[in-house]
Amino acid sequence: MKWKKFTIYTTTEAEDIISSMLCDLGVEGVQIEDNIPLTEADTKGMFIDILPELPPDNGSSRLSFFLHETEDGTESSSHDKDNAFEGGRDDSYTVNDRIWSPEETEKLIEDIKSELEAMRAYTDIGEGRIEVSETEDTDWMNNWKKFFKPFTVGDILIKPTWEEIPEEYRGRDDITVIEMDPGTAFGTGSHETTQLCIRQLKKHVKSEMEVLDIGTGSGILGIAALKLGAGRVTATDLDDNCTDAVCENLIANLIPADRFKLYIGNVIGDKETEDKVGYDKYDLAVANILAPVIVMLAAEGCVDRFVKKGGIFITSGIIDLKAKDVREAFMKNPAWEIIEETNQGEWVSITAKRR
Numbered sequence: 618m619k620w621k622k623f624t625i626y627t628t629t630e631a632e633d634i635i636s637s638m639l640c641d642l643g644v645e646g647v648q649i650e651d652n653i654p655l656t657e658a659d660t661k662g663m664f665i666d667i668l669p670e671l672p673p674d675n676g677s678s679r680l681s682f683f684l685h686e687t688e689d690g691t692e693s694s695s696h697d698k699d700n701a702f703e704g705g706r707d708d709s710y711t712v713n714d715r716i717w718s719p720e721e722t723e724k725l726i727e728d729i730k731s732e733l734e735a736m737r738a739y740t741d742i743g744e745g746r747i748e749v750s751e752t753e754d755t756d757w758m759n760n761w762k763k764f765f766k767p768f769t770v771g772d773i774l775i776k777p778t779w780e781e782i783p784e785e786y787r788g789r790d791d792i793t794v795i796e797m798d799p800g801t802a803f804g805t806g807s808h809e810t811t812q813l814c815i816r817q818l819k820k821h822v823k824s825e826m827e828v829l830d831i832g833t834g835s836g837i838l839g840i841a842a843l844k845l846g847a848g849r850v851t852a853t854d855l856d857d858n859c860t861d862a863v864c865e866n867l868i869a870n871l872i873p874a875d876r877f878k879l880y881i882g883n884v885i886g887d888k889e890t891e892d893k894v895g896y897d898k899y900d901l902a903v904a905n906i907l908a909p910v911i912v913m914l915a916a917e918g919c920v921d922r923f924v925k926k927g928g929i930f931i932t933s934g935i936i937d938l939k940a941k942d943v944r945e946a947f948m949k950n951p952a953w954e955i956i957e958e959t960n961q962g963e964w965v966s967i968t969a970k971r972r
Contacts, residue, residue: 621722622750624681625729628743629653631736632678638732642725644682645715651678677743684717684725770815773841778869793844796869797837798862810933813959813966814905815841817931821901821968822847829853829894829923831884831904831914836863838903839877840870847901850877851894857881884920885913891922899924903931908939912946915969921952924971929956933966940965 627635629651636647652674717725726747733745767776767783774786778798786792818841822828825848830839833852836859842850852863863879882890902924904914911932914920920930930953935943937960944967947953953969960966 620751621684621686622681623684623726623729624679624748624750625733626744626746626748627678627680628676628741629674629678630676631740631742632680634736634740635680635733635742638736639680639682639729642728642732643715644684644725646682648681649678650681684722685715686717686719686722770812771819773815773819773844775837778865795837795840795844796866797835797840798865798869809961809964810905810935810966811837813933813961813964814838814903814931816959817933817957817966817968818842818845818901818903821929821931823900824848826900827851827898829899829902829920831902831920832906832910833863833879834859834905836866836877836879838905839863840866840872842901842903843872843876844870848876851899852877852879853884853890853894854879854881855883884923885910894923896922897925899928901929901931904934905932906934908935908943911935911943911967915943915946915950915953917950917952921950921971926971928971930969930971931966932968933964935965935967937963937965940967943967 625635632649632651636649639647652672654674729747733742736742737745765777767774767780767786769775769786769792772791773793773795774782775795775797776782778796782794786794815838818838822842822845824846826842826846828839828842828847828850830836830842830850830852833839833854836852839850839852860879860881863877864874867874867877880890880893882893884891884894902920904911904920906914911934914932915930924930932943940958943965944955944958947955947967947969952972954972955967956970957968958965959968
């Protein structure tokens with residue numbers, strides 16, 4: 618299969634109306650590139666730490682979309698007259714892509730050009746030029762796997778589920794093995810922040826502890842805690858894409874489902890999720906997110922409600938430029954006492970104890 622990329626050169630003024638037009642014509646998703654800075658409202662809940670510096674906004678915009686196209690002369694089985702969006706599923710993707718024939722693609726582009734010309738009567742669409750490029754289907758969702766290799770964090774070996782245990786670690790009782798496939802969730806364990814958290818878990822996890830993993834992603838930190846002796850893990854995440862990844866990783870690590878409970882929801886202001894998680898019951902909490910979120914988690918009346926007195930809160934995802942903000946957030950909350958700060962590269966981990 619081939620993917621064709623179509624880019625419309627237009628203006629920021631026309632972005633919304635062109636996006637709506639493309640949707641009406643059957644295009645499933647639009648990529649927008651402009652130089653308009655994201656507002657605070659835009660970034661709320663996106664967990665963005667440091668935004669890229671953009672050149673000055675000149676009012677120009679590029680709208681791109683991709684079409685999954687059959688080879689010339691190949692009959693598409695992806696859709697029919699009754700349902701134009703069914704079938705043609707490639708399991709390496711997370712969406713049920715419509716597969717377009719060359720004739721359908723040609724007709725679509727003609728319709729888009731006609732709609733763009735009509736828009737000139739009531740809005741500034743700028744150049745309105747459509748640029749076409751082409752790429753082969755190269756299994757984008759899985760190509761990254763060739764770069765994810767087994768590695769160690771101290772005496773913990775983290776390895777992809779599709780890789781063999783390296784020969785030098787086979788049969789060793791002093792090595793704890795964690796099998797990991799993040800799927801579409803965040804978290805292979807290779808990032809510095811995850812490694813910082815794992816090192817702190819090794820210091821503080823004790824037998825049969827109750828652990829709260831906030832923003833679990835692939836489940837790697839919760840699974841590491843269980844491998845280190847914790848009794849049970851309660852995990853939360855905002856993205857339900859993590860559900861399958863967590864389930865598969867629990868199976869790969871032979872962890873019974875009753876030892877790892879996952880809730881999709883927010884422990885910041887979502888009363889239903891907060892009640893499910895439960896209050897004053899955890900010996901240890903861990904959050905590898907980003908500094909602005911950790912500032913909120915460290916505030917009075919947030920994670921301190923879930924952790925027992927004497928309990929531990931391990932945090933990372935903190936770029937060094939933001940470490941001061943996190944440190945101050947913990948210090949403002951009388952419930953927490955910072956007991957350790959560690960670094961790896963430009964990333965920081967802060968560990969606090971519940972007074």
